[in-house]
Amino acid sequence: MTTTQLDSLDSQVNEFTEQFQNVKDEISRVIVGNEEIIDGTLISLLAKGHVLLEGIPGIGKTKIVATVADVLHLKFSRIQFTPDLMPGDIVGSDVVHESDTGEKHLAFQEGPIFTNILLADEINRATPKTQSALLEAMQESSVTVGTTTHELAPPFFVLATQNPLEMEGTYPLPEAQLDRFFYKLKISYPEAHHMHEIMDRTTRREEPTAGMVLDRDQILTMRDTARSVPIARSVQDYAIQLTLATHPDTPRSHPLTQRYVRFGASPRGTQTLVIGGKVSALLNGRVHVSCEDIRAFMLPALRHRVLLNFEGEAERIDTDTILEAIMKDTPEPSE
Amino acid sequence: MSKATERSTITGVLKRIDLKVRVNQTLQHLSVALCFLLGALLLIKAAPLLVPVSMPPGTWVVVAGSAAFLGFVLWSQLGGRRLERAAGVLDSRAGLNDEIKSAYWLMRQEDSSPWIDLVVARAAATAHRLDPRRLVPVALPRRFGVALALFVLLQLLALVPSNGPVLTFAAVSDSARFERLQEAYVEDLRDMIDGVGDELLDEEARGLLEEALEELAADETSLEEVLRDLREAQDALDEGNLEMIATRDALDELMQELTGSNELAEFADALGNQELSEAAELLRELSERLGDLDMADLADLGDQLRDASAVDEPVIQELLDALEDAAAAIAENRLEDAQEALDRVAAALEELSAQGAQQEANNDAAEAAESMQEALAQQPGGSPGQTQAQMAQSASLSGEPTDAPATQPSSEVTRSKGGSPGTQSGPSGNATGDPSGGELELGATTTLEAQLALEVIDGSAPDSPEEELDPEDLFQEASRQQSSIVQYRDVRAPSRYSEGSALNAERIPWRYRGLVKKYFLAIRPEERK
Numbered sequence: 001m002t003t004t005q006l007d008s009l010d011s012q013v014n015e016f017t018e019q020f021q022n023v024k025d026e027i028s029r030v031i032v033g034n035e036e037i038i039d040g041t042l043i044s045l046l047a048k049g050h051v052l053l054e055g056i057p058g059i060g061k062t063k064i065v066a067t068v069a070d071v072l073h074l075k076f077s078r079i080q081f082t083p084d085l086m087p088g089d090i091v092g093s094d095v096v097h098e099s100d101t102g103e104k105h106l107a108f109q110e111g112p113i114f115t116n117i118l119l120a121d122e123i124n125r126a127t128p129k130t131q132s133a134l135l136e137a138m139q140e141s142s143v144t145v146g147t148t149t150h151e152l153a154p155p156f157f158v159l160a161t162q163n164p165l166e167m168e169g170t171y172p173l174p175e176a177q178l179d180r181f182f183y184k185l186k187i188s189y190p191e192a193h194h195m196h197e198i199m200d201r202t203t204r205r206e207e208p209t210a211g212m213v214l215d216r217d218q219i220l221t222m223r224d225t226a227r228s229v230p231i232a233r234s235v236q237d238y239a240i241q242l243t244l245a246t247h248p249d250t251p252r253s254h255p256l257t258q259r260y261v262r263f264g265a266s267p268r269g270t271q272t273l274v275i276g277g278k279v280s281a282l283l284n285g286r287v288h289v290s291c292e293d294i295r296a297f298m299l300p301a302l303r304h305r306v307l308l309n310f311e312g313e314a315e316r317i318d319t320d321t322i323l324e325a326i327m328k329d330t331p332e333p334s335e
Numbered sequence: 336m337s338k339a340t341e342r343s344t345i346t347g348v349l350k351r352i353d354l355k356v357r358v359n360q361t362l363q364h365l366s367v368a369l370c371f372l373l374g375a376l377l378l379i380k381a382a383p384l385l386v387p388v389s390m391p392p393g394t395w396v397v398v399a400g401s402a403a404f405l406g407f408v409l410w411s412q413l414g415g416r417r418l419e420r421a422a423g424v425l426d427s428r429a430g431l432n433d434e435i436k437s438a439y440w441l442m443r444q445e446d447s448s449p450w451i452d453l454v455v456a457r458a459a460a461t462a463h464r465l466d467p468r469r470l471v472p473v474a475l476p477r478r479f480g481v482a483l484a485l486f487v488l489l490q491l492l493a494l495v496p497s498n499g500p501v502l503t504f505a506a507v508s509d510s511a512r513f514e515r516l517q518e519a520y521v522e523d524l525r526d527m528i529d530g531v532g533d534e535l536l537d538e539e540a541r542g543l544l545e546e547a548l549e550e551l552a553a554d555e556t557s558l559e560e561v562l563r564d565l566r567e568a569q570d571a572l573d574e575g576n577l578e579m580i581a582t583r584d585a586l587d588e589l590m591q592e593l594t595g596s597n598e599l600a601e602f603a604d605a606l607g608n609q610e611l612s613e614a615a616e617l618l619r620e621l622s623e624r625l626g627d628l629d630m631a632d633l634a635d636l637g638d639q640l641r642d643a644s645a646v647d648e649p650v651i652q653e654l655l656d657a658l659e660d661a662a663a664a665i666a667e668n669r670l671e672d673a674q675e676a677l678d679r680v681a682a683a684l685e686e687l688s689a690q691g692a693q694q695e696a697n698n699d700a701a702e703a704a705e706s707m708q709e710a711l712a713q714q715p716g717g718s719p720g721q722t723q724a725q726m727a728q729s730a731s732l733s734g735e736p737t738d739a740p741a742t743q744p745s746s747e748v749t750r751s752k753g754g755s756p757g758t759q760s761g762p763s764g765n766a767t768g769d770p771s772g773g774e775l776e777l778g779a780t781t782t783l784e785a786q787l788a789l790e791v792i793d794g795s796a797p798d799s800p801e802e803e804l805d806p807e808d809l810f811q812e813a814s815r816q817q818s819s820i821v822q823y824r825d826v827r828a829p830s831r832y833s834e835g836s837a838l839n840a841e842r843i844p845w846r847y848r849g850l851v852k853k854y855f856l857a858i859r860p861e862e863r864k
Contacts, residue, residue: 005449006449006452006453006456009449009450009453010453228448228450229450230437230441230448230450230451230454231437232433232436232437232440232441233440234419234433234436234437234440235433235436235437284432286432286434287450287453287454287457288433288434288437288438288441288454288457288458289433289437290432290433290434290437291432291433292432292433293432333423334420334423334424
């Protein structure tokens with residue numbers, strides 16, 4: 001490895017950080033605060049993941065997704081999930097076409113899922129059958145209709161929003177679907193000074209808009225860069241220890257887990273921790289993953305992958321509480 | 336910087352860090368070991384000052400602790416270099432977010448990639464900037480301060496004079512208590528032998544006592560032999576008691592005969608009070624003023640002396656003969672002969688007084704010897720639980736003379752341990768007095784029957800039928816133990832294994848067993864006749 005090559009990698013890392021920061025800055029022109037949400041969304045995009053945004057109506061979930069779509073030079077679709085939405089409305093279906101000669105044949109009519117960024121708005125208002133229409137697309141980046149599989153063009157990025165489950169007219173997402181989301185980000189009420197900023201920006205004659213700062217190729221390059229970051233065994237072991245601590249029936253499980261958790265995080269959860277850690281390391285200008293990177297996004301990575309048991313549900317235990325306890329009680333590897 | 340240079344830079348820094356970590360770790364272990372060692376020495380030094388306990392010698396603790404520490408240090412350092420740990424320490428101290436640790440692990444992997452080279456290159460640059468001496472300085476742990484304080488405390492404690500434990504528990508360790516008792520008895524006996532004049536103490540007994548004490552001091556002779564010598568000395572010392580009692584009885588009878596005389600009234604009182612020296616003095620005064628008496632008084636005195644001389648007491652025959660001579664001389668008006676006879680009576684009385692004093696001294700020595708026998712017999716380290724009666728039994732079995740009965744019924748064991756008749760000190764109860772204070776304080780008198788009853792109730796029975804427990808042992812055991820020690824006995828042990836297995840395998844509820852048994856008994860085939 002020559003010095004030139006090292007310098008090239010160095011510049012690649014710097015470019016990654018710079019581009020990420022540019023996207024954030026552009027989004028911040030429209031979105032006030034919510035830095036953790038923006039970071040989480042962008043990291044998911046760069047880690048080939050999908051994001052589930054949860055929050056009560058009116059706090060800007062759709063606005064954030066729309067703004068992210070605006071700054072990325074990608075094809076964008078939006079599906080408003082309702083109880084009568086059918087799978088075919090999402091993935092598309094074969095329809096009868098009549099040629100100029102009068103011959104009729106079936107042709108596939110692509111649904112709104114054939115896009116780069118898909119906003120699945122209020123995803124939990126649709127029935128589980130419709131929600132599950134996204135499963136294959138999110139995991140395999142392909143859609144199968146009848147006997148034909150249609151590939152989705154990369155990058156394919158689902159941004160779903162959902163209302164809290166306690167609200168009327170919602171269907172909880174199946175566990176399998178939840179596991180497909182890289183991060184579950186919770187949006188809370190903005191603070192007072194952020195509220196002022198929101199009022200100042202949105203009650204004027206012209207609202208601020210975000211320009212496109214990142215195109216498709218740049219995103220794909222950033223994705224490759226993120227996956228190239230090496231991780232030491234000890235740090236990877238730390239991520240595994242954190243995951244195992246969420247399993248209720250293992251010797252390494254946390255006491256809170258044993259009491260309140262029915263199912264812990266899957267290996268996909270550990271993958272999320274590691275890949276998210278890699279992106280986090282790059283964002284911090286490092287080319288190695290540290291335990292701090294693993295911890296940085298542990299809550300959004302695992303909170304939807306830990307399923308509470310009856311006792312946990314009855315006592316209204318928040319999975320974040322369990323995960324925070326695990327983070328606190330799991331020591332970093334000393335060697 | 337080449338790839339090899341980068342890797343050697345990282346390794347070099349890690350080696351230096353590892354060395355410092357090892358040194359610090361050893362210092363930590365040393366400080367902990369010192370604290371424990373000094374704490375143990377402090378405990379060994381301070382505990383006997385506070386409570387009556389026996390502690391192991393400090394030298395052994397130091398030697399054992401040092402050996403254990405050296406072994407631990409060698410074992411902990413045998414693992415070779417642990418550069419991974421050093422990398423972790425370096426990352427932690429310098430706040431490097433696992434940079435060195437990751438680089439060290441990645442550079443040891445066979446896989447290679449530009450990204451790994453970049454990680455190693457960055458880590459090498461970082462390691463080059465670091466100052467291991469500043470990040471991981473060799474520092475003395477604060478525990479050395481604690482160790483120093485313990486050392487100072489230990490030195491101060493060495494200056495404290497030892498006057499026995501401050502606190503005394505009811506359950507003082509038998510070993511220490513009996514050891515002190517034994518020392519006190521030996522001291523008393525030695526003082527007695529040295530303090531009493533040669534002419535007072537029985538010569539044979541003195542020889543035996545001195546021999547026993549020398550054996551005890553030399554610690555070469557067996558405990559049984561020492562006890563045998565002491566018992567023989569005690570027997571020799573007790574020999575004169577019967578004669579002394581007979582003499583006192585005879586003098587009492589003589590006193591009764593002389594009570595009616597005016598001239599001999601004071602003399603009779605002195606005899607009655609066993610004040611023989613005073614009686615002899617009074618008799619000599621009477622002898623001197625014999626010539627001043629009128630004839631009637633002389634006749635009365637002669638009659639009294641004659642009557643008194645008629646007492647049939649061979650023990651004081653010499654004295655009676657002199658009295659008879661005096662009475663005859665007075666009757667024949669040979670006053671000089673009467674005076675000479677009365678002087679012989681006085682001399683006989685003085686001789687009896689000297690014999691009494693000698694026997695008193697003998698009795699004191701016998702009492703001390705007996706007390707020491709008890710202390711020796713109850714010494715836990717010597718012959719555990721071996722009492723005087725047991726010793727007597729062993730002596731009798733070996734064909735040696737002894738006055739202690741081999742076995743005694745439990746109701747007859749209440750013999751006095753007070754020594755000679757007339758010097759009542761009560762039976763040996765629970766002696767809990769301070770032996771260093773000179774005279775022992777004896778506890779309240781207890782009856783043997785009560786002690787035996789307690790022991791029987793508590794189940795202090797001999798383990799085997801052959802080992803028959805002497806009642807004297809029960810008495811001593813009860814006094815020594817305060818409460819019985821009954822060995823745990825598993826009552827199920829006698830049951831055979833097969834019985835236990837059958838019980839364990841039984842699935843029939845207890846309450847239905849009778850019914851089931853009846854059923855099978857009812858359906859069993861008729862026995863062949």
